[in-house]
Structure formats: C-alpha cells, structure tokens
Amino acid sequence: MRLVFAGTPEPAVVALEKLINSNHEVVAVLTQPDARRGRGRSLHPSAVAELAEKHGIEVLKPTSLKADTEDGQAVRTRLAELEPDCLPVVAYxxxxxxxxxxxxxxxxxxLHFSLLPAWRGAAPVQASIREGDEVTGATTFRIDEGLDTGVILSTLEEQILSTDTADDLLTRLAYSGGDLLVSTMDGLEAGTITPHPQEGEATYASKISTEDARIDWTKPAEVIDRHIRAHTPGPGAWTTLVDARLKLGPITHPGEVSQVPPGQIVAEKNSVLVGTGTTAVALNFIQPPGKKMMNAADWARGVHLETEATFQ
Incomplete structure (x- = not known):
C-alpha cells in the first residue's frame, strides 16, 4: 500500500522505520513543524522528520490541518496528489x-499505547503505571471524530513490570506496537481484518502537567512508587525542600522500618529514607535545581540536612 505516515516524537520513529522496511511504500510523512530546543534554542526538525529525510522521503510540516489555513489547504492538495491508501499515525x-x-x-x-477503551487520551502509558495496572498493550484503530473512539483493527498485550518507568514501558510498546502497525497495514491490504467497535467502560489519560508530577508524601508507599515511575523521565516526579524543587528517580522499599512522618527525611551513612503514608521508602537518585541526577546519599551528605528536615 501507499502510505503517508503521520508522527512526531521519538517513539513514532520506531514505527516509521518498520513501515519503511516493510512491503509497503511510505511516500511522505506528516510531522510537526521544527521546534526550538537545546541551549541555543535553535530550530530542529522532529525525530520523524530526521528519519524521513535520511531515507529521502518527502516531509510535510503544516502548522495546522484546518481547511481555512494556508497550510491546511496545501496539505489537502498534496495528499490528493499523493493518493495514499492509508495514513498510519503515531503521536502526530x-x-x-x-x-x-x-x-x-x-x-x-x-497506533495507541493502551488496550482501548482503557486510557484514551494523551498519556496512556503513564496512566497505566500510575494506576497500578498489571497489563496494558497497544491498539490500532481507525480515527473518527471522537477522542480515540474509532473501531479497533488489532491489539496486543504487554505485561507491566514492578520496576517499569514510563520510558521503559513506552520503549517496549514502541517496538511491539510498530510490528502491530505493520501487520495492520498487511491485514488491511489483504482484506483479512474485521473492524469491531470498542467495548467496555472508557477511562481517560489527559496530558500531564508539571504540577501533576508533584509527590504527595501522605499517600501509601506503593502509590508514591508508581507515581514516580509513571513520571520518569518526563516531566519528572518532584518535591520541595524549603524553597528548592528537587526531582526524584525511582525509589525502593527497604522493608519494615520504624514509622517516619510523611515527607520526613532520615539520612543515614549510605541511604536516605523518606516517610510516606505507610512505610518509609529509600531514595536512590535525586536532582537538585540546576544539577544532574545524583546519588541520594551523596546529596544528603552535601546539603547538611537539619533535624527533621521534611519534603513538602
């Protein structure tokens, strides 16, 4: 089939690469316009655009798809000329x-990284970890006018590990999901896929803000553990000490320890414990403002914590 691929960030690159290496022809890609990043804030193409250009594939970067815009009209004209059979989409x-x-x-x-209708929306991987799901997966579905409501074409399941960060899980789903997208294209071309409507109660995973990633130390230890892993690496789970905002890496459970008030820090020679709504947890890595992520015990030795210092 002739395909126009629509996608932008790094997870979409895996699917595009697999489609390029399949029996289908990727005649163009749609991606977001170049964005400013890095210290110099210079313009850089999206990860998808970089891969497409590497393979000599035409790249379309409209600022809008709306019909009443110049870019929207140009895209419509070009798509009519390209005559794609299908437009696979991954995080466009x-x-x-x-x-x-x-x-x-x-x-x-x-290609959506959940088992629809579970976790419709922008952050399904983070939601599945945060809420303690044991299994998630990927779904290919035909886009309609709703939010991730279209008919399902194919699915796969993926076990969520107790140590998974959002990055870990998304990486696995990007690869298995890329294969699912290729097989969906194969099935559509062969006429062997029977679309079926979504069944069951829908849940929603809205876009995550920085404030959403703040840690509430009054929650149970297992909830805080999932919260931190769900927001790693971005936007990064965080807390405050006095006026400083600090990001935390995934934590561990040291076993039964004496009760520590929520948020209170207990710095020992080689470990840093923090109280929660249940048992204390051990910090592994912490990122002070303006610095890189560092070993939590090294951080504690360097800041000379006051007695009963407490994260807020």
Whole structure:
C-alpha cells in the first residue's frame, strides 16, 4: 500500500522505520513543524522528520490541518496528489479534521499505547503505571471524530513490570506496537481484518502537567512508587525542600522500618529514607535545581540536612 505516515516524537520513529522496511511504500510523512530546543534554542526538525529525510522521503510540516489555513489547504492538495491508501499515525500531535478522515480508502489508522477503551487520551502509558495496572498493550484503530473512539483493527498485550518507568514501558510498546502497525497495514491490504467497535467502560489519560508530577508524601508507599515511575523521565516526579524543587528517580522499599512522618527525611551513612503514608521508602537518585541526577546519599551528605528536615 501507499502510505503517508503521520508522527512526531521519538517513539513514532520506531514505527516509521518498520513501515519503511516493510512491503509497503511510505511516500511522505506528516510531522510537526521544527521546534526550538537545546541551549541555543535553535530550530530542529522532529525525530520523524530526521528519519524521513535520511531515507529521502518527502516531509510535510503544516502548522495546522484546518481547511481555512494556508497550510491546511496545501496539505489537502498534496495528499490528493499523493493518493495514499492509508495514513498510519503515531503521536502526530495535531487534530485530524473531519473533512480529512476520508482522504484515503483505509482512512487514518492510529497506533495507541493502551488496550482501548482503557486510557484514551494523551498519556496512556503513564496512566497505566500510575494506576497500578498489571497489563496494558497497544491498539490500532481507525480515527473518527471522537477522542480515540474509532473501531479497533488489532491489539496486543504487554505485561507491566514492578520496576517499569514510563520510558521503559513506552520503549517496549514502541517496538511491539510498530510490528502491530505493520501487520495492520498487511491485514488491511489483504482484506483479512474485521473492524469491531470498542467495548467496555472508557477511562481517560489527559496530558500531564508539571504540577501533576508533584509527590504527595501522605499517600501509601506503593502509590508514591508508581507515581514516580509513571513520571520518569518526563516531566519528572518532584518535591520541595524549603524553597528548592528537587526531582526524584525511582525509589525502593527497604522493608519494615520504624514509622517516619510523611515527607520526613532520615539520612543515614549510605541511604536516605523518606516517610510516606505507610512505610518509609529509600531514595536512590535525586536532582537538585540546576544539577544532574545524583546519588541520594551523596546529596544528603552535601546539603547538611537539619533535624527533621521534611519534603513538602
């Protein structure tokens, strides 16, 4: 099939690479415009754009897909010329307007990193870890006018490990999901896929803000553990000490220890314990403002903590 791939960040690169190496032809990609990043705040193309350019694939970077914009009109004209059979989508980042949904015979097929209708929305991987799900997965579905509500084409399951960060889980799903997207394209071309509506109660995973990643030390230890892993590496789980905001890496459970008030820090020679709503947890890594992530015990020795110092 002739494909126009729509995607932007690093997780989408894996799927694009797999499609490029498949029996299908990727004739162009749609991606977000170049963005400023790095110390110099210079413009850089998206990860998807970089891979497409490496393979000599045409890159379209509209600022909007809306029909009443110049970029939107240009995209419509170019898609009509390209005549794609399908538009696979992975984390593109722009709303597909209603009039574009029928631009290709097989429509727009999204790869979503959950078992829909569970965790519709922007942050399904983070939500599945945060809420303590044991199993998640990936779904390919045909995009319609709703939020991740379209008919399901294919799914796969993925076990969530007790040590998984969002990055760990997303990496595994990017690879297995990329294979799922290729097999979905194969099935659509062969006519062997029977779409079926989503069944069950929907849950939602909205975009995560920095404030969402703040740690509430009054919660049980296992909830805090999941919270930190769900927000690692981005935006990064954080807490404050006096006026300083500190990011924390994944924690460990040292076993039964004496009760420590929520947020209170107990610095020992080679460990740093923090109280929670249940048992204390051990910090492994901490990132002070303006510095890199460092060993928590080294940090504690360097800051000369006051008696009963407490994270807020």
């Amino acid at each position: 980042g722009q709303l597909i307007t209603k009039d574009l949904l029928d631009v290709a015979p097989h429509g727009w097929v999204n």
